[in-house]
Amino acid sequence: MKKYWLVKSEPEVYGWDHLVAKEVDMWEGVRNYGARNNLKAMQQGDLVFIYHSQSEKAIVGIAEVVTESYPDPTADTDKWVVVDLKPIKKLANPVTLQEIKEDPRLSNMALVKQARLSVQPVEEEAYKLLIKLSQNK
DNA sequence: GCCAACGTTGGC
DNA sequence: GCCAACGTTGGC
Numbered sequence: 001m002k003k004y005w006l007v008k009s010e011p012e013v014y015g016w017d018h019l020v021a022k023e024v025d026m027w028e029g030v031r032n033y034g035a036r037n038n039l040k041a042m043q044q045g046d047l048v049f050i051y052h053s054q055s056e057k058a059i060v061g062i063a064e065v066v067t068e069s070y071p072d073p074t075a076d077t078d079k080w081v082v083v084d085l086k087p088i089k090k091l092a093n094p095v096t097l098q099e100i101k102e103d104p105r106l107s108n109m110a111l112v113k114q115a116r117l118s119v120q121p122v123e124e125e126a127y128k129l130l131i132k133l134s135q136n137k
Numbered sequence: 138g139c140c141a142a143c144g145t146t147g148g149c
Numbered sequence: 150g151c152c153a154a155c156g157t158t159g160g161c
Contacts (some may be wrong), residue, residue, distance in 0.1 A: 008159090056161085114143085
């Protein structure tokens with residue numbers, strides 16, 4: 001069954017536009033065990049929200065997992081992994097952290113409760129709702 | 138730029 | 150293996 005995820009990045013370092021420019025790219029640099037476990041659970045075809053932290057604090061686009069996890073070639077040990085992501089589409093309107101916090105139906109999202117987790121699962125209901133929010137403007 | 142939250146490291 | 154100290158992330 002298809003699953004949904006959310007990954008965070010700082011747009012100035014590596015954001016949605018970088019991914020679009022590359023067409024398909026490794027999502028690398030995850031150095032956190034919780035986040036890594038989520039990366040490992042990703043499967044081909046899963047959908048991934050790209051969230052921009054810091055200056056933007058909004059979900060900006062959707063990517064698809066094209067290759068499930070494999071060892072991170074940029075790491076000096078083999079305990080870290082990456083996945084390959086392909087941008088699918090930019091959201092019509094970004095969904096901001098503020099909007100997410102204001103919606104009680106989204107208050108249990110890891111994004112709200114565990115601000116620092118850089119790779120996190122998203123419930124299917126939350127996914128659908130976020131898509132709606134991105135269109136209702 | 139500050140600070141809270143949280144993850145990691147290292148001494149014991 | 151515990152826990153204090155430290156470092157990093159990210160919202161404000």
